[in-house]
Amino acid sequence: MPLRSTFTRFFAMEAASGLLLIAAAILALIINNSPLSWLYNGLLETPVAVQVGALQIAKPLLLWINDGLMALFFLLIGLEVKREVLDGQLSKPSQIVLPGAAAIGGMLVPALIYWFLNRDNPPALNGWAIPTATDIAFALGVLALLGKRVPTSLKLFLMTLAIIDDLGAIVIIAIFYSGALSTLSLMLAAACIAALVAMNRMGVVKLGPYMIIGLILWVCVLKSGVHATLAGVTLAFCIPLRTRNAEPSPALALEHALHPWVSFGILPLFAFANAGLSLSGVTIESFTHFVPMGIAIGLLLGKTIGVFGLTWLAVKTGIAALPAGANWGQVLGVAILCGIGFTMSLFVGSLAFEPGSSEYAGMDRMGILTGSLFAALIGYAVTAAASRRNKPLAS
Numbered sequence: 487m488p489l490r491s492t493f494t495r496f497f498a499m500e501a502a503s504g505l506l507l508i509a510a511a512i513l514a515l516i517i518n519n520s521p522l523s524w525l526y527n528g529l530l531e532t533p534v535a536v537q538v539g540a541l542q543i544a545k546p547l548l549l550w551i552n553d554g555l556m557a558l559f560f561l562l563i564g565l566e567v568k569r570e571v572l573d574g575q576l577s578k579p580s581q582i583v584l585p586g587a588a589a590i591g592g593m594l595v596p597a598l599i600y601w602f603l604n605r606d607n608p609p610a611l612n613g614w615a616i617p618t619a620t621d622i623a624f625a626l627g628v629l630a631l632l633g634k635r636v637p638t639s640l641k642l643f644l645m646t647l648a649i650i651d652d653l654g655a656i657v658i659i660a661i662f663y664s665g666a667l668s669t670l671s672l673m674l675a676a677a678c679i680a681a682l683v684a685m686n687r688m689g690v691v692k693l694g695p696y697m698i699i700g701l702i703l704w705v706c707v708l709k710s711g712v713h714a715t716l717a718g719v720t721l722a723f724c725i726p727l728r729t730r731n732a733e734p735s736p737a738l739a740l741e742h743a744l745h746p747w748v749s750f751g752i753l754p755l756f757a758f759a760n761a762g763l764s765l766s767g768v769t770i771e772s773f774t775h776f777v778p779m780g781i782a783i784g785l786l787l788g789k790t791i792g793v794f795g796l797t798w799l800a801v802k803t804g805i806a807a808l809p810a811g812a813n814w815g816q817v818l819g820v821a822i823l824c825g826i827g828f829t830m831s832l833f834v835g836s837l838a839f840e841p842g843s844s845e846y847a848g849m850d851r852m853g854i855l856t857g858s859l860f861a862a863l864i865g866y867a868v869t870a871a872a873s874r875r876n877k878p879l880a881s
Contacts, residue, residue, distance in 0.1 A: 588824075760851070
């Protein structure tokens with residue numbers, strides 16, 4: 487088989503993005519716990535500066551990845567959310583009830599577990615949102631490994647749940663993880679948003695003007711104190727999905743163009759830059775401290791209880807029905823898979839406990855990696871066992 491064909495088939499797999507995330511995280515762990523650790527840390531701490539006149543943006547490479555490249559990830563999320571709301575799984579209230587209830591449970595219960603374990607430690611409480619996230623690429627990648635044994639409706643349930651979960655993460659970041667605000671930068675950002683909305687209303691379908699103003703918006707948001715990645719979501723909501731004269735949709739065109747770069751470039755790079763936990767000096771306390779324990783238990787147990795519990799309640803009260811062809815065992819497996827926080831949890835963790843300024847910066851990664859790993863393994867095993875049954879259980 488030609489090499490080109492092999493790579494084409496690999497990147498076409500649903501599981502490919504999740505597998506690359508795993509590989510990137512493992513590579514980061516290996517390098518940062520080897521004699522090359524100086525190279526890993528030195529690379530991430532490399533200062534990178536861009537200056538135009540009096541305007542200067544100077545950050546270490548790690549923050550360019552987290553604040554810059556991840557803005558493109560959130561741009562893609564925004565485009566997917568807009569498409570789903572207008573034309574997809576989120577366009578009808580009946581389609582939102584079950585995954586919406588599951589997503590709410592999957593955010594509330596992990597946050598409550600983390601809060602309960604860390605309630606007497608105010609600095610640690612800043613990490614309450616870390617276990618509320620679900621890594622959509624990783625979770626879908628694990629589920630995709632089961633192939634046709636899992637009904638398509640269950641995959642759509644997980645995808646819709648994860649999209650709603652991402653919306654929740656966006657709101658949480660905007661409200662709870664923004665710094666001191668700059669009035670001037672916010673006013674300039676508002677002017678950029680007004681220009682984007684005006685172009686949308688005027689029927690502008692060329693992507694160029696949107697991307698130029700979007701870049702200016704990113705700089706303004708970066709300087710404003712609001713997290714810069716939210717500029718990506720805002721830009722996505724302003725790019726037209728539908729056009730007036732049967733012209734190609736700019737939102738769909740951008741989504742299709744971004745998807746491979748985000749899935750197979752930006753997210754693995756983010757995982758590599760943020761998952762490199764040093765195991766030097768790791769002790770039993772590294773796992774039993776309430777910060778990593780709260781995150782790990784929140785992801786593994788909190789997500790399972792929240793997602794499965796609210797799903798069961800919605801079905802039993804008659805306001806929603808199980809995904810067609812799925813049984814309760816498969817739903818339980820998917821609920822456990824939702825505990826794979828990884829990318830989004832690492833991202834929120836980098837905001838809650840900033841590396842170099844928080845004593846919990848390494849501890850949060852310990853909890854994220856542990857909880858996500860067990861959620862992936864147990865979730866896969868439970869879903870695989872439940873999928874061996876020929877008939878779904880009665881709901």
